[in-house]
Amino acid sequence: MLLLKQNQEQNVGELKKGDRILYLDDVTVSFDGFKALNSLSLSIEYEELRCIIGANGAGKSTMMDVITGKTKPDKGDVIFGQAANLLEMDEPTIAEIGIGRKFQKPTVFEGHTIFENLELAMKDDKRFFKTLFAKLSGEQKNKIEQTMELIGLKEHYHNKASILSHGQKQWLEIGMLLMQSPKLLLVDEPVAGMTPGEVEKTGEILTDLSKRHSVVVVEHDMEFIRSIAKKVTVLHEGSVLAEGSMKDVQNNEKVRKVYLGE
Numbered sequence: 001m002l003l004l005k006q007n008q009e010q011n012v013g014e015l016k017k018g019d020r021i022l023y024l025d026d027v028t029v030s031f032d033g034f035k036a037l038n039s040l041s042l043s044i045e046y047e048e049l050r051c052i053i054g055a056n057g058a059g060k061s062t063m064m065d066v067i068t069g070k071t072k073p074d075k076g077d078v079i080f081g082q083a084a085n086l087l088e089m090d091e092p093t094i095a096e097i098g099i100g101r102k103f104q105k106p107t108v109f110e111g112h113t114i115f116e117n118l119e120l121a122m123k124d125d126k127r128f129f130k131t132l133f134a135k136l137s138g139e140q141k142n143k144i145e146q147t148m149e150l151i152g153l154k155e156h157y158h159n160k161a162s163i164l165s166h167g168q169k170q171w172l173e174i175g176m177l178l179m180q181s182p183k184l185l186l187v188d189e190p191v192a193g194m195t196p197g198e199v200e201k202t203g204e205i206l207t208d209l210s211k212r213h214s215v216v217v218v219e220h221d222m223e224f225i226r227s228i229a230k231k232v233t234v235l236h237e238g239s240v241l242a243e244g245s246m247k248d249v250q251n252n253e254k255v256r257k258v259y260l261g262e
């Protein structure tokens with residue numbers, strides 16, 4: 001298992017800004033004959049913030065499930081980094097080689113402090129109490145502190161997660177993912193249920209993150225997408241309908257036809 005992980009990490013290789021980090025080629029997923037993904041091809045760059053939009057049922061979650069290994073496609077290729085074939089790996093291996101996924105509902109440890117939540121997320125040994133009382137190195141403490149700063153929770157470090165607002169819990173969970181040093185972060189509807197102030201802060205956090213990671217955001221909130229988007233991919237019936245800046249996509253004839261019935 002360890003050897004497999006090391007080989008796969010080598011296959012991911014060293015990446016620099018602008019290199020391709022994720023490549024889906026001709027990916028099809030069928031459920032009882034219905035194609036949730038239909039020859040989907042898509043590529044994401046290292047240190048890019050990409051927004052994925054699309055109506056209900058367009059295939060956004062299925063695409064995330066394929067990338068993280070939850071769903072295996074009927075056909076196609078999914079390559080991470082230079083040459084790591086994600087279709088040959090199970091979910092834990094995919095997470096270990098650098099793909100983190102943030103689901104819509106936060107799942108933080110409510111009874112533990114912000115600091116402890118991040119500490120627990122960092123450790124390889126998942127046995128809860130053993131992990132919590134093991135001594136942290138200076139480097140590990142620094143990493144936790146930098147992460148708390150990034151997610152705007154530094155002054156809350158000793159507070160229990162249970163007292164955080166919904167938005168703060170979402171940020172803490174993003175922080176927990178960061179403790180595993182992912183190269184690619186997949187974020188599902190990050191601003192659902194947030195206050196306007198929290199939405200703005202989330203945009204800042206994700207933009208900041210994309211300077212050191214690749215970030216893929218699936219979101220229905222178009223105002224939010226407009227505020228953060230550099231490049232947008234529109235999915236429709238399991239394939240890419242359009243891709244480009246928010247302006248390009250909004251002016252795209254096919255998109256206008258599908259969304260606005262023009």
Ligand SMILES: Nc1ncnc2c1ncn2[C@@H]1O[C@H](COP(=O)(O)OP(=O)(O)OP(=O)(O)O)[C@@H](O)[C@H]1O
Binds near residue numbers: 055
């Ligand atoms: N396990 C499954 N079995 C059968 N059909 C499924 C399954 N998962 C997804 N589908 C179907 O595949 C299509 C794509 O679903 P998917 O959840 O990927 O869309 P989505 O773009 O994420 O939608 P939403 O915005 O509503 O979350 C939908 O028509 C859905 O009903």
